[in-house]
Amino acid sequence: MKVLVVGANGQIGKHLVSFIQDSNSLKAKAMIRNQEQASFFEKLGAETVVVDLEEDIETIAKAAEGVDAIIFTAGSGPHTGKDKTILIDLDGAVKTIEAAKAAGVKRFIMISSFDTRREAIQAASSSFAPYVAAKHYADEWLKQTDLDYTIIHPGRLTNDKGTGQVEAASEVERGEVPREDVAEVIVASLENETTIGKEFQVVTGTKPIKDAIHSI
Amino acid sequence: MKVLVVGANGQIGKHLVSFIQDSNSLKAKAMIRNQEQASFFEKLGAETVVVDLEEDIETIAKAAEGVDAIIFTAGSGPHTGKDKTILIDLDGAVKTIEAAKAAGVKRFIMISSFDTRREAIQAASSSFAPYVAAKHYADEWLKQTDLDYTIIHPGRLTNDKGTGQVEAASEVERGEVPREDVAEVIVASLENETTIGKEFQVVTGTKPIKDAIHSI
Numbered sequence: 001m002k003v004l005v006v007g008a009n010g011q012i013g014k015h016l017v018s019f020i021q022d023s024n025s026l027k028a029k030a031m032i033r034n035q036e037q038a039s040f041f042e043k044l045g046a047e048t049v050v051v052d053l054e055e056d057i058e059t060i061a062k063a064a065e066g067v068d069a070i071i072f073t074a075g076s077g078p079h080t081g082k083d084k085t086i087l088i089d090l091d092g093a094v095k096t097i098e099a100a101k102a103a104g105v106k107r108f109i110m111i112s113s114f115d116t117r118r119e120a121i122q123a124a125s126s127s128f129a130p131y132v133a134a135k136h137y138a139d140e141w142l143k144q145t146d147l148d149y150t151i152i153h154p155g156r157l158t159n160d161k162g163t164g165q166v167e168a169a170s171e172v173e174r175g176e177v178p179r180e181d182v183a184e185v186i187v188a189s190l191e192n193e194t195t196i197g198k199e200f201q202v203v204t205g206t207k208p209i210k211d212a213i214h215s216i
Numbered sequence: 217m218k219v220l221v222v223g224a225n226g227q228i229g230k231h232l233v234s235f236i237q238d239s240n241s242l243k244a245k246a247m248i249r250n251q252e253q254a255s256f257f258e259k260l261g262a263e264t265v266v267v268d269l270e271e272d273i274e275t276i277a278k279a280a281e282g283v284d285a286i287i288f289t290a291g292s293g294p295h296t297g298k299d300k301t302i303l304i305d306l307d308g309a310v311k312t313i314e315a316a317k318a319a320g321v322k323r324f325i326m327i328s329s330f331d332t333r334r335e336a337i338q339a340a341s342s343s344f345a346p347y348v349a350a351k352h353y354a355d356e357w358l359k360q361t362d363l364d365y366t367i368i369h370p371g372r373l374t375n376d377k378g379t380g381q382v383e384a385a386s387e388v389e390r391g392e393v394p395r396e397d398v399a400e401v402i403v404a405s406l407e408n409e410t411t412i413g414k415e416f417q418v419v420t421g422t423k424p425i426k427d428a429i430h431s432i
Contacts, residue, residue, distance in 0.1 A: 056338050082298035083346040086306070091337060091349045121307060122272050130299040133307045137353060 003190065004029045004067040004105075006053070006060075006096050007074025008046075009037045011159065012111060015183035016073065017046050023187060031063055053092035060099035069107035070100050071186055085134045093138035100147060107196075108147045109189055111182070112139050114155050114174065114201060139199070150189045151199035154182045167205025168212040175203035188213035219406065220245045220283040220321075222269070222276075222312050223290025224262075225253045227375065228327060231399035232289065233262050239403065247279055269308035276315035285323035286316050287402055301350045309354035316363060323412075324363045325405055327398070328355050330371050330390065330417060355415070366405045367415035370398045383421025384428040391419035404429035 003020055007013045008030030020028040021044045030041040030048045038048045049063040053074055064070055072093055076084035093110070100108050113135040124132045142149050155177045162180030167173075185202055188209050189195040200216050219236055223229045224246030236244040237260045246257040246264045254264045265279040269290055280286055288309055292300035309326065316324050329351040340348045358365050371393045378396030383389075401418055404425050405411040416432050 057334070083301075083342070085299075086302045086346045086349045087337075090302070090353070094353075118273070121303075122270075126299070130302045133302050137306070137310075 001025055001069060001190070002027045002029060002067045004031055004049075004064050004070045006031045006070060006072045007111075008032055008041060008048075010073055010075060010077075012073045012157075012179045012182050012186075014040065015162075015180045016071065016186055017041055017044055019183050019187045021046055026187070026190065029063075029067055031060075053088055053095070057095045057098045057102060060095055061102040064099050064103035064105050067103075067105055069109065069190055070096060070105055071109045071111070071190075072096050073111040073186070082130055085130045089131060089134035090138050094141050097138075097142050097145060097147065101145065106148045107190070108142065108145075108149045109186055110139065110142055110149065110151045111186070112151050112153045112199070114153050116153065143199075148196045150195040150197075152182070152185060152189065153199060153201040154185075155201070155203035157182065163204055164209055165204065165206055166202050166209055166212050167207065168200050168202040168216060170198075170200055172201045172203055172205075177203045181209065184209045185213060192216070217241055217285060217406070218243045218245060218283045220247055220265075220280050220286045222247045222286060222288045223327075224248055224257060224264075226289055226291060226293075228289045228373075228395045228398050228402075230256065231378075231396045232287065232402055233257055233260055235399050235403045237262055242403070242406065245279075245283055247276075269304055269311070273311045273314045273318060276311055277318040280315050280319035280321050283319075283321055285325065285406055286312060286321050287325045287327070287406075288312050289327040289402070298346055301346045305347060305350035306354050310357050313354075313358050313361060313363065317361065322364045323406070324358065324361075324365045325402055326355065326358055326365065326367045327402070328367050328369045328415070330369050332369065359415075364412045366411040366413075368398070368401060368405065369415060369417040370401075371417070371419035373398065379420055380425055381420065381422055382418050382425055382428050383423065384416050384418040384432060386414075386416055388417045388419050388421075393419045397425065400425045401429060408432070 009032050017028045020026045028046040041048050051063045076088040116136040121133045155175045160178040162178045225248050233244045236242045244262040257264045267279045292304040332352040337349045371391045376394040378394045
């Protein structure tokens with residue numbers, strides 16, 4: 001199973017490509033913004049493709065040709081302006097979804113934010129609300145497709161080493177989760193067809209990741 | 217016919233409420249952000265309601281109770297940050313659409329941007345693209361409802377006096393149009409049920425507004 005990782009050079013993305021390359025059944029194709037980012041992935045034996053998420057659907061669809069699944073884990077990040085929130089977190093996500101359809105890739109895993117419901121936009125601080133809104137509309141767009149989607153809503157991301165243990169359900173108590181564990185949750189979701197058509201929140205917990213995802 | 221004007225205190229909004237109050241068959245309810253904006257509309261004999269577009273759907277729906285049509289002509293404007301683009305131009309519009317549904321108001325007229333197609337996001341300058349994207353998704357959301365919508369795509373807005381003459385069609389050549397004429401186009405659209413389910417671009421032209429809108 002070949003997996004296009006959109007946002008591969010992000011912090012979750014790097015862990016994710018490593019896990020994929022370590023697995024027996026999966027192979028990663030890392031979608032990166034520029035050629036200078038390629039060496040990290042080449043060392044892992046992963047294929048790379050250079051596409052900027054501000055390019056058009058056709059270009060992204062070309063990168064998706066021949067893969068079996070797409071993971072969207074790109075984010076505009078805290079260092080870009082608010083203008084990138086709508087262009088990357090919303091429009092970049094929607095273009096990737098449309099590219100999946102165009103390339104005939106059914107399986108799609110979206111890395112969302114912990115709570116992207118309408119009420120969460122209202123409840124967010126004024127600096128966070130635009131991001132929550134962008135993720136809300138991206139998730140809504142995906143849910144209205146007939147793709148085999150899974151939407152993962154991680155808690156507050158940390159760079160701590162993964163514990164391999166999480167709590168995952170449609171609603172869990174707010175908490176933290178290491179990016180490394182989120183990457184492992186993505187792999188477990190890819191390997192569990194029971195996650196298709198579902199969305200769940202995930203934080204650090206007490207269940208081994210595979211078990212937690214299997215019982216979603 | 218009672219019309220809720222969302223964004224009444226904007227430059228198009230003020231012209232629009234004036235035209236509505238001047239007509240025989242229409243009455244305006246001006247939705248404004250704060251009470252200090254009310255006097256302009258009270259002098260015109262229009263009802264006012266104070267709602268901030270960052271409030272929730274329920275609050276907007278309450279403002280829409282008992283009206284026969286909603287006009288969305290709010291915009292974050294050039295003086296606010298890019299964070300308001302997604303919260304007002306996209307999320308504010310979507311909340312107003314959802315409020316229309318909740319309040320049982322079928323008729324909805326959206327004042328959009330000249331070109332909000334996917335290709336226009338790509339073609340826009342980096343400073344304008346977030347706005348085009350916000351308007352694109354708001355228009356898409358509206359088109360997927362079963363509301364009796366009309367989407368108006370005006371050319372570059374000016375504060376010139378209205379000429380009363382426009383060109384309006386699904387595609388017209390890029391050009392300017394006075395805000396006063398856009399307001400009159402909105403009134404003509406309200407009065408022409410043939411505009412339901414349609415979207416059109418409009419710039420200054422050679423046809424009287426009523427004729428131009430009637431033949432959409």
